[in-house]
Amino acid sequence: MKLLTIEPLENERQDEDILRSCKILRTDAKGRAEKEERLWFQFPTVEKYPDSDDCDSYLLAMFMEGMKERRKIVVKGSVSGELLSNLVELQAVWDKWDPKRYGLVDIEVDHIRENGVRAPGAVCAFSGGVDGSFTLWRHSQNKCSYRSQKINFCSLVHGFDIPLADTGAFEVALKRAANTLENIGLTILPIRTNYREITKKWTHKFSAALTAALSNFKYLSGTCLIGSGKSYDELVIPYGSSPITDHLLSSGEFDVLHDGASHNRVEKVAQIAEWQKGVSNLRVCFQASQNGENCGKCEKCVRTKLNFLACNQPVPDCFPESVSIEDQLQGAAIKKFLKKAAKKNDYVHTEWQQILDYADRHKVKASWTVAVRELLEKKRWIDLFKRK
Ligand SMILES: [Zn+2]
Numbered sequence: 125m126k127l128l129t130i131e132p133l134e135n136e137r138q139d140e141d142i143l144r145s146c147k148i149l150r151t152d153a154k155g156r157a158e159k160e161e162r163l164w165f166q167f168p169t170v171e172k173y174p175d176s177d178d179c180d181s182y183l184l185a186m187f188m189e190g191m192k193e194r195r196k197i198v199v200k201g202s203v204s205g206e207l208l209s210n211l212v213e214l215q216a217v218w219d220k221w222d223p224k225r226y227g228l229v230d231i232e233v234d235h236i237r238e239n240g241v242r243a244p245g246a247v248c249a250f251s252g253g254v255d256g257s258f259t260l261w262r263h264s265q266n267k268c269s270y271r272s273q274k275i276n277f278c279s280l281v282h283g284f285d286i287p288l289a290d291t292g293a294f295e296v297a298l299k300r301a302a303n304t305l306e307n308i309g310l311t312i313l314p315i316r317t318n319y320r321e322i323t324k325k326w327t328h329k330f331s332a333a334l335t336a337a338l339s340n341f342k343y344l345s346g347t348c349l350i351g352s353g354k355s356y357d358e359l360v361i362p363y364g365s366s367p368i369t370d371h372l373l374s375s376g377e378f379d380v381l382h383d384g385a386s387h388n389r390v391e392k393v394a395q396i397a398e399w400q401k402g403v404s405n406l407r408v409c410f411q412a413s414q415n416g417e418n419c420g421k422c423e424k425c426v427r428t429k430l431n432f433l434a435c436n437q438p439v440p441d442c443f444p445e446s447v448s449i450e451d452q453l454q455g456a457a458i459k460k461f462l463k464k465a466a467k468k469n470d471y472v473h474t475e476w477q478q479i480l481d482y483a484d485r486h487k488v489k490a491s492w493t494v495a496v497r498e499l500l501e502k503k504r505w506i507d508l509f510k511r512k
Contacts (some may be wrong), residue, residue, distance in 0.1 A: 127151045130186060133162075135176045141166050141174055146182040161322045162442050165340050167315040168271065169414040172343035177201045180375050183231070184336035187211055188329050191226040202235040204375035214372040221362035222328075224282065239376030242346025246381070248310065249334050250278035252301045252407030254428065255351030257381045258392035261399050263349065273381070276345045278305055281337045282316040284330070285410050292325060296416030300405045306386055307401035331365035335373040342378040349381050355388040358391065358478075360471045367461065389475055390482040393431040405441040420444045421430055423461045426452050427475060433492060434483040441447060453495040462499050476500060 131147040145164035152158050163185055167173075174180070179201035190197040205272060218226040220464070228435060248263070248319055250256040256278075266272045280292045282300050294314075302312050323329065331350055338348050350370055354360050357369070370382035384392065384437050396402050409418040409430045418425050420443040431440045439449070451457060483493050 126153055126193065126195040127155075127198055128190045128193065129181045130179055130200065131178050131197045132182065132201040134175055135173070137169070138166065140168055142169050144174065144176070144181065146179065146503035147202075148182075148186060152192070153295050162317065163322060164316060165317045165337055166370065167340055170313070170341065170344055171214060173340055174342065177203075177234075178237075178314070179203050180207055180342075180378070181336045181339050183207070183211070184332050184339065184373060185323070187215070187229075187231070188218070188325075188332060189224065189323055190229045190231075191215060192325075194227045194229065197231045198232045199231065201233075203231075203456045204239070205236045207373075208233065208236060210372040217369055218328075218362070223326075224291070225328075230327055237332035237376065240412070242377055242379060243343055244274070245276035245345045246273040246347035246349050246465060247338055247341050247345040248275050248278045248349040249281075249338060249351065250301055251280055252297060252304065252405060253351075254389055254392050254396070254406065254408060254431070255353055255384060257304075257396050257402045257406065258387065259349055259353075260305075260308075260310075263383070267395075270446055273347055273349060274347070275310060275414060277341075278312045278339055278340060280312055280314055281334065283320055284315055284337075285332065286416070287317065288318060288321070288467060293416040297407055298425060300407060300416065304402055304405040313341065321406055323500050325349070326335070326364070328362060328364045330382075331370050331382075332373055335370075335378070339375065339378045341401070344373075346377060347379045347381060349383050352382055352384040352387065355391075356385045358471070359385075359390065359473050370389060371391055389427075390431045390434050390478050391448070394435040394439075394482075397432065397437045398433055403440045404442055406440060408419060418443050420446050421452065421457065423472065426458055427472075430476075430492065430496065431480045433490065434479045434488055436486065436488055437489045449492050450495060451493060453499065459499065463502070473500070499511070 129149040133145045135141040143166045144160055148163055150159040150163045150408055183203055209469045215228050219228050248260050252395045262268050263273045263276055280298055286294045305312055317337055320331050367382045367385045370380050409425050411419045411422050482495050
């Protein structure tokens with residue numbers, strides 16, 4: 125039987141930081157070594173962090189690799205019993221969603237841990253985007269009724285959307301996030317990892333990866349808040365983060381809450397518009413050349429500007445002043461992007477439609493609404509053509 129073995133290494137001190145890591149060993153059906161890698165997480169020294177033997181983070185990071193490669197997973201350390209139980213169900217979800225890509229695999233563990241006591245308060249994943257800002261804003265301001273969580277601190281991961289080699293961009297993003305959070309009395313802890321250098325298919329795994337990274341802080345905060353990307357009425361399946369699956373990433377010491385699916389992107393923007401500092405520091409752009417700033421020109425930047433306009437708000441100053449939104453909508457780049465997305469029936473179209481629907485409902489009329497309506501009209505023609 126082919127195996128994926130996770131072997132925890134001793135936690136190390138590196139200057140002011142802690143480095144937690146494990147060996148990932150793949151062996152073939154005859155037990156011969158095929159590949160050996162090291163997965164690591166590095167974060168500032170905190171009061172209490174998981175023991176060297178604790179493999180929750182490593183298993184969260186690697187279980188879908190095992191499913192993809194149909195390898196039994198062997199963990200040479202301890203794993204939370206609750207996490208193991210959840211992963212049985214989570215595997216079943218992926219087996220139903222994408223059975224060609226993923227198969228059910230056994231997980232063998234040296235030691236199963238009983239549930240500990242979850243530390244009070246929450247850690248919130250925060251990269252400065254709309255989803256994280258919305259979650260952070262509504263919980264920190266107690267706007268979520270009985271469900272509001274007390275956020276202890278936030279965390280930003282280096283090695284996910286910003287490559288490890290791009291330290292300059294990460295510094296800019298971290299500084300920007302810290303500046304936003306200071307405004308509401310919170311701090312941010314950075315964490316670095318080589319996760320993306322040793323795994324594939326990010327869009328299926330990003331919540332698992334995020335939980336793997338943030339669970340290193342489980343003794344500081346026993347709850348993890350993950351801002352949703354899609355609303356309940358427009359869920360995208362299969363997808364790496366959803367209200368169906370994210371809670372199944374929870375362990376005995378770390379409860380994962382998928383937050384914000386009650387609102388779509390434009391509704392979230394309508395809420396955070398009242399948080400001036402949050403809006404001024406939004407970071408939504410993943411264009412690699414932007415050094416942690418928003419380019420203002422890519423589809424996501426343009427879409428976010430439209431989110432604000434649909435709420436009758438000005439385009440925030442987190443976007444560089446450049447050509448007008450009308451000119452951008454007429455530009456070749458956006459047209460080409462939407463045409464391509466239309467052919468794939470991409471969820472991006474849904475988000476553009478939500479902008480228009482929101483503007484219509486709130487009687488916002490402008491030249492940009494005409495331009496967006498025209499762009500979406502073309503999609504309907506493509507859909508009609510496809511049905512024939
Ligand atoms: Zn951009």
